[in-house]
Amino acid sequence: MNNxxxxxxxxxxxxxxLCGTQYKEMPQNKFCKVCGRPLxxxxxxxxxxxxxxxxxxxxxxxxxxKSMNAGQFWFQSPRYYQEFKDNDxxxxxNECAIENILEVSSxxxxxxxxLSKGTLxxxxxxKDYILEKVLNGKVYVSSRYQNCYRxxxxxxxxxxxxxxxxxxxxxxxxxxxxxxxxxxxxRFVQILNNYVEKEVESKNYDISVCSNWINYISDAYTGIYTxxxxxxxxxxxxxxxxVLSSNEYGxxxxxxEKRIQLDAVADENIMTPPIPLxxxxxxxxxxxxxxx
Numbered sequence: 001m002n003n004x005x006x007x008x009x010x011x012x013x014x015x016x017x018l019c020g021t022q023y024k025e026m027p028q029n030k031f032c033k034v035c036g037r038p039l040x041x042x043x044x045x046x047x048x049x050x051x052x053x054x055x056x057x058x059x060x061x062x063x064x065x066k067s068m069n070a071g072q073f074w075f076q077s078p079r080y081y082q083e084f085k086d087n088d089x090x091x092x093x094n095e096c097a098i099e100n101i102l103e104v105s106s107x108x109x110x111x112x113x114x115l116s117k118g119t120l121x122x123x124x125x126x127k128d129y130i131l132e133k134v135l136n137g138k139v140y141v142s143s144r145y146q147n148c149y150r151x152x153x154x155x156x157x158x159x160x161x162x163x164x165x166x167x168x169x170x171x172x173x174x175x176x177x178x179x180x181x182x183x184x185x186x187r188f189v190q191i192l193n194n195y196v197e198k199e200v201e202s203k204n205y206d207i208s209v210c211s212n213w214i215n216y217i218s219d220a221y222t223g224i225y226t227x228x229x230x231x232x233x234x235x236x237x238x239x240x241x242x243v244l245s246s247n248e249y250g251x252x253x254x255x256x257e258k259r260i261q262l263d264a265v266a267d268e269n270i271m272t273p274p275i276p277l278x279x280x281x282x283x284x285x286x287x288x289x290x291x292x
Contacts, residue, residue: 012043018226020212035210040223054156055286056182056240058271059175065274068180071266072259075150075244078227079254089174092234096151096227098132099143103222112139136219148250149227149243150258154182156213156238159286168280169236178274181289185240191264192242207246214239 013022016032016039023039030039058068067074084091104112108124112134115121119131123139132142155175158166182188189211196209212228216235227243244258252258265271275292283289 014039015044015215017215017224018210018212018228020215020228037226038224042223044223054158054238056154056185056188057157057179057280058154058182059172059179059277061176062178062274064176065178065180065271069266069271069273071262071264073152073262073265075152075242075258075260077249077252077255077257078146078149078151080257081151083255087174089171089237092230094231096146096149097143098140098225098229099145100129100141100224101222102129102139102141103137104139106137109134109137109139118142138222143225145245145250147252147254148247149245150249151227151244152242154240154242155179156240157280158238163286164284165280165286165289168238171236172280173277175277177277179277179280180274181272183270183272187268188265188270189242191262191268191270194264195260195262196244205246205248207244207248209242209244211242212240214241 013024014026015022016035016037018037019032019035021032021034026039026041027033030041031037032039058065060068064074078096081090081092081095082097102123102125104123112121112131115131115134117132120128121131121139122128129139130142130144132140134140155168155172157168160166192209192211196207199205199207210228214234214237215226215229216232217225217229218232227245228241230239244260249258275289279289279292283292
């Protein structure tokens, strides 16, 4: 498959912007062999920050975290975040709203200036797109599938090489009042994957899941934009995200969440009871955190 191993620190790669798989050479069909998504046509320089050495925590209010401890999870809609007001830590007008950011010639760009959001445009690459916006000399293409996604977001708590907790950005206080630790990320993802497999078997409709760390991109980025992408103004959130995707969700009201029951999370005690959020800034090590 010619995939890239994690110990190659910084190289030019073809990267899947959904599942994160990286290739030294572009596959012949230009699609990711893992998740089936199209790959960026240009190579990207990737630096590994070993964020996977951290632990996942869920920040929310106490009642919501108690529900998660009991196995009930709410996967929010993109529209929920797009229209969330008065809290920049939660709200994001671009949440799943974009599927591509195009760099076009100045002459072509002039054709799109002044056009309304939602206008169908035909680009010189031969493809038709729905215009989201024109900004900083680039064309932002609307996602036609954004209501097909439902999202569950976690914060990744960094642990230094000396075992110290790296204090979260103070803006994380805006996320909620309490947090719960995910004791075993891989097991949680496995439980979620098992849920999806059973849904497909029992209800016979399309549904998939992708769980990964967010790709934080700069304003200079052009290329494919997926539900695992956010602009780097949100990089302080160190987000790990689980994305459920189904055409059935597209039939739901745009701000309607998807509620699912993961009994194994409760049965196996995967998440800790809620802890007041302020403790993240009071303790220095995981050992201290575990004794709260």
